[in-house]
Amino acid sequence: MSEGIQFIQEELKDLKEKLKKLEDAELITCVPSMVRIHITKTAHKNLAICWIFPNDYPNSPIVTELKSKVFSTKLLDGLTKMCDAEAKKHIGRQQIILIAKFVDQFLEENPLCVCSDEISYIKNKLITEKDEFKLKQKNSQVIMKLSQDNYYFTVKCSIPLGYHSEQMKVEITSHNFPEIFLRNFLGQANEIARRHVTPPLRKRPKDPPFEPSPSLKPVADFLIRDCIRRLPGERCPCCGKRGLPKDPQNIITDEHHDMFAERVYCGHIYHHKCLDVYMKTPPFEGGKKCPACGKRIYHEKWGATPQIAEQRWAHKEAKKRELDEVVDFLDS
Ligand SMILES: [Zn+2]
Ligand SMILES: [Zn+2]
Missing domain, CATH: 3.10.110.10 (Ubiquitin Conjugating Enzyme)
Structure with a gap:
């Protein structure tokens, strides 16, 4: 041998x-x-x-x-x-x-090897030179500081050991957006992560059997394409003016202020006053739709059903007519 x-x-x-x-x-x-x-x-x-x-x-x-x-x-x-x-x-x-x-x-x-494809996608397609992108293999975290114009937020995605069967956690550690926007970003990002690991409550008969799938890419798409790239320069669909001020230091925090920025479910930004007028003006049939994208507007402050909105509007109009009649009477 x-x-x-x-x-x-x-x-x-x-x-x-x-x-x-x-x-x-x-x-x-x-x-x-x-x-x-x-x-x-x-x-x-x-x-x-x-x-x-x-x-x-x-x-x-x-x-x-x-x-x-x-x-x-x-x-x-x-x-x-x-x-x-x-x-x-x-x-x-x-x-x-x-x-x-x-x-x-x-x-x-290298626990992040489970999402190496998603990481390359984010680095190649979503991140720009102004952003910061860090991988913390030790903590199994992807950390991104995302910037656009004068706005930024830092997001931390924790990839669990059982990824992608287990849900990824999204946190925002620093930012200069209005608080209400942040709640919105986080709520939607974590909801996207959840939907990738949890079967839908109501299953349609023709749906294929549920399989968990990776969520880092869809979450990054949402936070980067739909939030940071888009929102700083976004204009109010009603009046066409900037939704957020150019300088984040001028953000309006009083939520009853006319120019307070409201973000609705479809992602468009409205001024409080503009949205208030729009939501209270007919037609109410089928719910109020966003003029910018055609999606139904859902917002906790204007949660009324089309019927109630219709009644409220009719009531207000009636009052206005009464007032007009009084004015007419005084004029004559
Ligand atoms: Zn407006
Ligand atoms: Zn919209």
């Missing part, structure tokens, strides 16, 4: 023992022509590692191949390169167990 074959057989024998110490690893194939193990951390964090011994093993690095249904090709390619570099460090020794440990440790220390 050649020295090389003897070395490999010894390594395979040792591997069976040594691999037992790696809790999440399972030995699938262990023959001189190929070794294959599976590492399973969670349903969405798992991969297979295959090794082929080169002819002059262990005097040249072992060939590693990674396969996974959950990780992106980009991540697997990057990790494969790291495995090759690792193998080079251990020429002349048993390399398999060392690479298995290296991959296992990588998965432990």
Whole structure:
């Protein structure tokens, strides 16, 4: 038997023992022509590692191949390169167990690898030079300071261990928007995250069975495209003037002030007075619709049903007519 074959057989024998110490690893194939193990951390964090011994093993690095249904090709390619570099460090020794440990440790220390695709999307498509983007692998958090014109907010997305079956948590740690906007951003962002992991309450018969899906990308799309990029310059659909002041220091905090900025469910910004007049003016049929996008306006301050709104309006008009009649009477 050649020295090389003897070395490999010894390594395979040792591997069976040594691999037992790696809790999440399972030995699938262990023959001189190929070794294959599976590492399973969670349903969405798992991969297979295959090794082929080169002819002059262990005097040249072992060939590693990674396969996974959950990780992106980009991540697997990057990790494969790291495995090759690792193998080079251990020429002349048993390399398999060392690479298995290296991959296992990588998965432990980089919890954000479960959303590497989503992270690339955000970095390439959503973030600009004015924004800050940080990955905190240690805390499994994605932190973004998003800026547009004079406005900003810092958002912290915590990716749980069981992502994407478990719900991601969204927090806003600093900002200069009106408080009411912040509640709105957070409420909607966390609702998007929730809908990706929780089946809908009312299931329609034709819906496919519910499967949890990743929510970092849709949440980032909402917070970046629909909030930070759009709102600082947004104009009131009723009067066409800026909804928010150019300088955030001039934000109006009195919610009964005519120019107080109201954000409705579709995302458009109205001045309090403009929205108040619009909501109380007919037609009320089918609910009031946003002139900018055609969606129904839902707002807690104007929660009246079309019938009540109609009655209120009729009542006000009647009063006005009475007053007009009085004026007419005085004039004559
Ligand atoms: Zn207005
Ligand atoms: Zn709208």
